[in-house]
Amino acid sequence: MNTIVTILGYGVVVLLIALSTRRHTDADEFLMGSRRASAVLIGGALFTLVGGGELIALTALAYTNGYSALALFLGYALGFIYLASISKRIRAVPQSQRFLSLPDYMHNRFGTVAGHLVFVVSFAAFFAMLLIQFTAGGQLLSPLLHISYTGCVLIAAGIAATYLFIGGFKTVLATDVLQGIARILLLPVIIFAVARGTNHAVDTTIRTSEPLPISVWFSLTITGFFASAASSDVWQRIYAARSDRSASRGFLFGAVCIMLFGWFLVKLGILARTAGITQDADSAFVSSLSVGLPVWAQYFAVVLVLSTILGTADTEIFLLSGMLGREVSRVSGARTIDAVYREQSIKRSRAFVVLISVCAVGLSLIFTELIAIYTWLLSSILVIAPMIIASLYFDAKRSLVIASISLNLAVFMALIGLGILQPENAYWIVVPGFALYAASYFLGGAKNDKFGEKGRSDSI
Known part of the structure; x- marks a missing residue:
């Protein structure tokens, strides 16, 4: 009963935040928070992109491979640091304030086909991310609340959709800071409680962790780097910052926080193994919270899981709603980024928030295999990574951009078809795209580009 009260209390807090940020003068303020986010808000919003999938996947990886499991999070952090160094370049595009x-960046820079391709890949990837949050919420909260999986999914989705419907993007940023603080403070306490609950016991019959082979460690780091550097939710934070400095400092702050949180998760995974809490790596996180955890710590665990799930779910719901609304405007006949911008409305944006939430809940009740979905999500972003990164430095024909995406997509589908797609080999997806850009550059099909210093066609 007390854990239910904890859920209700959390819901009241985020609802009050939504009510305090609910005033919106136009749709862009609702969708982007007036583009006045400080470095702290940007950093918190980046850090909380670590969601339920990472809770389970990283703890499982640490259970098997110890501290070397941080390779993927190191890649994420390096991606944030890289974007911090070029955020001014990204924001220098004259139309970037729209x-x-x-997808907006690609429509504006390379035209309709490239823009639609990036939209499709990004939408599929982040809808899968949203499914992961609701699926993880059901799997993680159910043993803590003693409520069915379906009930927990509905609770998490209901809370997220309600405060997003009311408050908009400002609520996303404000709750991200609150949720980020909760994660950093509560996870060490929970690790302490788990250790105390098992009396620091070490099961000597359990095989110790085996470090990742250096090749796999390198692969995971590269995969994490490209996944964060070409991520639509990450780029949204760049455009939402109030200045180039705020964007840069926010990304550096986010890199530090994500490594700190990753280190705590790794500690929990190692503890789950050495204390003999479970024999199954994939259940390391869930078992750690449900085996030997004191009653007082269960309340903290509920807040930790809920803040982690909602901190990512609200971002993905809002990102998906905004991208879908803009793409609908383009299909309906809007030909410029300014025309798409003008067609936004708060009413329609809220309708898409509800639509995305309902669809995600329905599918999360069907698909419950977290690790597989997480691997596909992480890898699908790599399809567009070469084209995104190369376009920041080289001007290229639209046909080259489309070919780059198509080649990477073919590798992605081939790895899935062969049943061998894993985070440790996903980096192969980017090879064709980068190779094509390199060949085109040396053959004269691409050239150095003084990014942001010359105007772009606003035609989409």
């Missing part, structure tokens, strides 16, 4: 995320 952009919501990567």
